[in-house]
Amino acid sequence: MSENKKLPVLELKDVTKQIKKKVIVNHLNLSLQQGDIYGFLGPNGAGKTTTLRMIARLVFPTSGEIFIHGCSVSREYRKVMSYIGCIIENPVFYLNMTARQNLKLSAKLSDKQIDPSRIDEVLDIVHLEDVKDDKVKTFSLGMKQRLGFANALLCHPSIIILDEPTNGVDPMGLVEIKELIKQLSEQENITFLISSHMLREMQDLCNRVAIIQNGSLIETGAADDLLKKYAVDNLEELFFACVKEARR
Amino acid sequence: MKKIGSIVAFETKRMLLSKTTAIYAGLYLINFIISAIFFKLYGSEYTVLTVGNAQSFPVWHLQASFLYTGIFLAIYVAQIIVQERSRGTIKLLLLRPVSRPTYYISRVVSIFLFSVLLTLMMIVLSYVVGLLFFGWGEQMIWGSLTSSGIQGVLLTLLCGLAFAFSYFAFGMVAMLVSMFTSKLLESAIIMGVLLMAGQYFELLSSIKQFAVFHQMLFFHINIFEKPFAYNVTSILVLTAYCVVCGIIGYLAFRKKDLYV
Numbered sequence: 001m002s003e004n005k006k007l008p009v010l011e012l013k014d015v016t017k018q019i020k021k022k023v024i025v026n027h028l029n030l031s032l033q034q035g036d037i038y039g040f041l042g043p044n045g046a047g048k049t050t051t052l053r054m055i056a057r058l059v060f061p062t063s064g065e066i067f068i069h070g071c072s073v074s075r076e077y078r079k080v081m082s083y084i085g086c087i088i089e090n091p092v093f094y095l096n097m098t099a100r101q102n103l104k105l106s107a108k109l110s111d112k113q114i115d116p117s118r119i120d121e122v123l124d125i126v127h128l129e130d131v132k133d134d135k136v137k138t139f140s141l142g143m144k145q146r147l148g149f150a151n152a153l154l155c156h157p158s159i160i161i162l163d164e165p166t167n168g169v170d171p172m173g174l175v176e177i178k179e180l181i182k183q184l185s186e187q188e189n190i191t192f193l194i195s196s197h198m199l200r201e202m203q204d205l206c207n208r209v210a211i212i213q214n215g216s217l218i219e220t221g222a223a224d225d226l227l228k229k230y231a232v233d234n235l236e237e238l239f240f241a242c243v244k245e246a247r248r
Numbered sequence: 249m250k251k252i253g254s255i256v257a258f259e260t261k262r263m264l265l266s267k268t269t270a271i272y273a274g275l276y277l278i279n280f281i282i283s284a285i286f287f288k289l290y291g292s293e294y295t296v297l298t299v300g301n302a303q304s305f306p307v308w309h310l311q312a313s314f315l316y317t318g319i320f321l322a323i324y325v326a327q328i329i330v331q332e333r334s335r336g337t338i339k340l341l342l343l344r345p346v347s348r349p350t351y352y353i354s355r356v357v358s359i360f361l362f363s364v365l366l367t368l369m370m371i372v373l374s375y376v377v378g379l380l381f382f383g384w385g386e387q388m389i390w391g392s393l394t395s396s397g398i399q400g401v402l403l404t405l406l407c408g409l410a411f412a413f414s415y416f417a418f419g420m421v422a423m424l425v426s427m428f429t430s431k432l433l434e435s436a437i438i439m440g441v442l443l444m445a446g447q448y449f450e451l452l453s454s455i456k457q458f459a460v461f462h463q464m465l466f467f468h469i470n471i472f473e474k475p476f477a478y479n480v481t482s483i484l485v486l487t488a489y490c491v492v493c494g495i496i497g498y499l500a501f502r503k504k505d506l507y508v
Contacts, residue, residue: 056343058506081345088343089508092336094262102340108254109344155344 007070009159009191015064024050026215039206040195047215048195052163082111085157091148095137110155122150141168159191199235211242218246255354272320280374284381301385303400305378306371310411322422322439324362329426330435336508359419367412411468417486420493427500
């Protein structure tokens with residue numbers, strides 16, 4: 001039992017993705033514990049989204065292995081996918097269907113029994129209750145992000161993967177999403193892996209960070225410890241300090 | 249199985265309610281009306297019809313719709329395979345516990361259902377147009393076949409099933425092509441060109457039976473006209489198209505990186 005408790009929620013072991021001669025992700029190792037809000041930081045083209053796609057099995061690693069709750073993503077895909085909720089790259093829905101219809105389809109495909117009231121519940125959480133019967137094609141990018149968040153939450157995941165979740169979200173929405181992430185992490189012990197190149201937005205959100213550049217992990221650890229280690233005040237400074245260090 | 253059912257049910261509902269399906273129905277209707285008007289004006293010389301009655305109307309029009317039924321099917325396959333990838337909606341399914349084999353099989357079933365739906369749509373619409381222009385008539389006359397009443401309708405449906413099967417085999421070819429293309433238009437153009445070029449297999453009498461295009465044109469006729477052994481070969485040819493394209497398509501999809 002205690003063994004299980006120590007098992008990382010998400011673990012990447014020596015994961016590499018190579019396309020022809022180009023290495024997109026280079027021998028990446030990551031480990032996330034239950035309740036972590038893990039910032040996966042790096043500039044555009046660093047390999048963040050490809051890594052998230054590999055976790056969600058949309059893209060296959062060239063080598064290495066990914067585990068969620070100790071289950072191999074390559075061998076126990078269905079089990080693994082019932083643990084996670086994702087927004088990868090951008091939230092995509094059937095535009096001619098309503099928000100509710102999209103979530104209903106999503107719930108149907110879950111291995112868990114999802115009560116129909118859960119759909120309204122998650123739409124309430126992301127403040128889309130008033131437009132739940134509107135077609136998604138009428139939604140702004142920010143609203144789609146929130147709907148994507150509702151979809152990720154729908155099936156009671158233990159880990160939520162968010163790829164640039166603040167894209168297109170207005171300042172008010174941004175504050176709400178941050179609050180929601182914190183609340184879900186604290187109250188429901190949900191683990192978050194959030195990729196972003198918006199370092200300031202991640203500052204007061206993540207308790208752990210991983211910094212990736214050109215596909216390689218250049219630093220990882222508790223955010224506070226890293227700030228102390230590099231004697232910097234914020235994630236932005238930390239990022240530049242790490243990049244500088246890595247170049248030496 | 250339950251998930252395949254859910255995905256297929258969703259896809260079928262979407263297909264039935266889509267504007268594209270309504271447009272296809274409209275195009276078939278226009279085509280049948282033009283055919284009926286020409287028959288009224290000039291007799292059988294300028295149309296595919298040889299008999300002017302509703303009972304015979306559908307079977308005569310199946311073969312005549314070879315090109316655009318093939319294109320409709322190719323577009324549908326590209327929509328549910330290529331467009332799902334290019335728009336990213338494939339994520340909505342694959343980011344749930346839906347395995348790739350489940351997703352793939354659901355697509356194959358959807359293509360089969362669409363082939364059947366298109367055929368049924370043609371049969372129903374042509375019965376309607378036939379009734380409006382000529383009335384039901386006394387006999388269903390089709391080639392050497394003569395029938396009437398419910399037997400004629402069942403014969404028409406059997407003919408339609410054979411027609412749908414050959415188009416399903418073509419749909420599987422389209423599915424294979426869709427695995428290697430990245431745009432709907434690209435996929436539809438390739439299939440359209442194949443359809444037009446494929447008709448020239450008719451000039452190669454020794455091998456034409458092995459071309460899916462020949463089967464799309466003649467399988468539903470040959471099952472009533474040709475000897476049993478010939479039809480068994482045709483069924484095996486069509487099954488081979490379905491199985492071979494299905495397997496190669498799956499092998500391509502199974503390990504395909506989806507940058508969506």
